[in-house]
Amino acid sequence: MNLSLHPLILLLVFPGGLFLMNIGLLYEWADRKLVARFQSRVGPRWFQPFADTVKLLAKEEIIPNGVHKFMFQALPIIALTGALTAALYIPMFGFEAAFSFEGDLIVALYMLSMMTLSIGLAGANTLSRFTIIGATRALTQMFSYEAPFLLALLGPAIAAGTWNIGKINTFTGENIWLILAQPIGFIIAVVGLMGKLELPPFDAPEAETEIVAGALTEYSGRGLALFHIGKNVELVIGLTLVVIFYLGGIANPIEFILKSAGLFLVVSALQSMFARLRIDQTVGLWWRLGALMGLLQLLAIIFGRYLGEILR
Amino acid sequence: MAIGVLFGDLVKAFFTKPATQNYPFTKTIAPERLRGKLVYDPEKCIGCMLCMKDCPSNAIELLTVDKINKRFVMRYHPDRCVFCAQCVQLCRFNCLNMSNSLWEMASTSKEAFEVYYGREEDIAFLLERAAQPGINEPPCE
């Protein structure tokens, strides 16, 4: 499918801006509901995240003493725009990406990292102890998760022989699901995504029982709402990326919904199955296991391709 | 050594009814023995005042209308009550009981937390007397 819409609409309404924010909130609801059902609870009703966001947006934004005011207000916006921009390069919902060029995978991933970076800066900006520890942890976690996640996404890219997300989508749609060909890559991608989004059990940077809300402790009102929306958007993008790369791509909206739902079920089950890892455990686990396995996988792929070429 | 020991529970929980409920819409039935709102029967009371004396939270006030004819009015404050049922235990004439009906205590006004028990004419008499200026009924303190 190829829709030709005005770039401004692409940017502000669909698939960027409004639509993405709403679908993000819907994803949050789905996440909370699924986790609740796994925990034998009823869970929130569908409009809860919307209501939360509206409430937060309507509330007063308190700027604590001793912060850099401009940074404090700009960081949530940067985080959100980063996430939204990344969405433009990704074929959302079965439609083609709004923009694409050779190598947009790298740009998208870079944009996704803006979020964590902003959270880290936001935490370091305030004077509270909790935020500073949260920021340190968030940045530590970013450094340990970015690499394996990237490696995991590189696998399919190398297999497809392109850095263009749209082309990878077509490639995975035509071939067998890469989850079968590169199971390790899939696991690393999912877990890496959870670590990236600070979902449990990798939520040490915002562990409420230790450091209240981590880097975002001092945020309230609009800033907090924007961060939340940004995170939800990132959840949408992350899941879509994994679906595109490992679950046979998305050719139409139905396929998108079904595959994302299936992946979502796995992610929320993983969220509710483990105890929170300490930051040193998370980092250790990833550098020792994740990165190594990612590299092995990559080597195997390269070797396989090489072998294929020789045979051909 | 294992990982994800809870997996079985997760699957089970996902396919069974949730353990929690949508509270204001669905309610559980209170058990028979629940210690709820205090109920007073003025016909049996002889006015020994033991309930008032031993109440740990001063939730009971027994007001005498006519001591000889044993006519008493009880002013009960559910907001102070700790629902210990000591008064029920103490009362030898069984005129105090705890019902299992009231178990949600929230009200926007203070009136709900001042309950009068007794014969209607006695209550009316007492309230009238309290309304008159000059003669002050013992305050709620």
Place this chain on the structure above:
Amino acid sequence: METIKFLESGKLILEKWIERSQTTEENRLDIWISTANLKPAVQSLVEIRWGYLITITGLDIPPVRDQDNNELQPGQLEALYHFANDADIITIRVKVPYSKPQIDSICEIIPSATIYEREVIELFGFDLLNTPNTEKLILPDSWPEGVYPLRKSFTNLQDLVTSNKEQSND
């Protein structure tokens, strides 16, 4: 059987300091000793590992006055150190007057006693010599000096604050 054994052994150790002793229940022994002997007595109990310190209880014995408000007996504070060994409890009791409520701290011997010592300092106004920490444990930091809530004379802080103000105004 064993009860008697433990109590006896405890009594034997503390023998030389006992001023008065009393057994109210079969597994309880109360002994009164002088303030100076408290530390060695506790030391000797700990040395042979006779049980553990349960807590320190403070007691207020208000002054006895006659009709003309003359003090017949000055006000006293009593500290009770409860030690338990299985079912047996030895209580070492020390009495001090209001005017000089000084007791040696036993934190050197039993470090965990600090929390109990801080409690009696705050609530009764004991003066524990050489106790490692005298920061407020329970009461607010701005609690008025010299007001000890668990003494019998304390009734209400509001009254006390107002009466103090009146006094200072005079």
Place this chain on the structure above:
Amino acid sequence: MTEAKKEKFIVPIGPQHPALKEPGNFEFTVDGEIVTDATVRLGFVHRGIEKACETRNYTQDMYLLERVCGICSHVHATAFVLGVEKLAGVQAPPRAEAIRVLAAELERIHSHLLWFGVAAHEAGFDTLFMYTWRDREVVMDILETLSGSRVHYSVNILGGVKIDIDQKLSDLIKKDMDFLEERTEHYMKVVTTDETFLGRTRGIGTLSRDRAKLLGAVGPTARASGVKRDVRVNAPYSGYKEFPVKMVIDQTGDLEARFVVRLKELYESYRLIREILEKIQPGEISTRIKRKIPEGEVISRVEAPRGELFYFIKSNGTEMPDRVKVRTPSLCNWGTITDVAVGHKLADMPMLLAGIDPCFSCNDRMVEIRSDSQPSQMMNWDGLRKYGIEYYK
């Protein structure tokens, strides 16, 4: 290096903090993630109960003391009642003693399950937390059907108990005990085998036997370190003389051992409850007791879910006690936290705090109001109430 580097970096936990369900203040000095020093500050919920006891009669005191703690309410009342009965020279009938033990053990089950959930939550294991609390509802429902209240059962009266059990209730309880036992076995498996959970508990906060003894630890905290302290076994009281319990001991002393000890104690409680229901004798459930209690002093010790609960009651021959001293078990265990915390990671602190099952049950309704314009002023309850009414007028 610089001055700033040398400056202490203190992370306060509390008085209001998501890790603590009740107010308490802990200050951890950290170096990176490693804790180098720890201090405790209590008293945020000091309600002056010891003082208040002196102006109420014994019956009122019993209910007041029951409200020292919302989790272990029954043991407080039991300790007080046993002490008063000893002073008055009254012995509660055997059936009453058995029902007291029954309520105490049911309370232990609910308290341990509650703790288990909270500890799981501190470890970021919310699913386990939800499951344990779901199963805890079973025992809460029993307590509600049995006594009429979920939290303050008020089973005791001076000289006996208020409630009786019949065949129907007894069958219900037995059925539920079977269910809970099965669940506990499952949780035991989770606690001892789940890798992620063990990562947070094994070898963390190890308290050696000698240290535990010296610091005066009590209850499961002490027993997990191999210290044989259990009032139910050492000095059996009330119905425990007739229905003895076995002491559960573990030698390791780390957080995992505390989990294991508490879960094993649950088995012991299930067994004891079944035994009581089987063997309980018919008879009276209360005796009369005089309103005026003879002069004297008494010590009453009871094993609360968290450890040894100590009561010292002094009577002066009137209707009101002269002095009531309460020493709650959590107070003894604070020392172990500040001792053990050093050298651990900040992330372990909530788990360590939860490990002793803290319960902030202390004294006065006193509020300190601080504002920039006015000097700080103290308010008592009446003053505060007036202030509140004025403020919202």
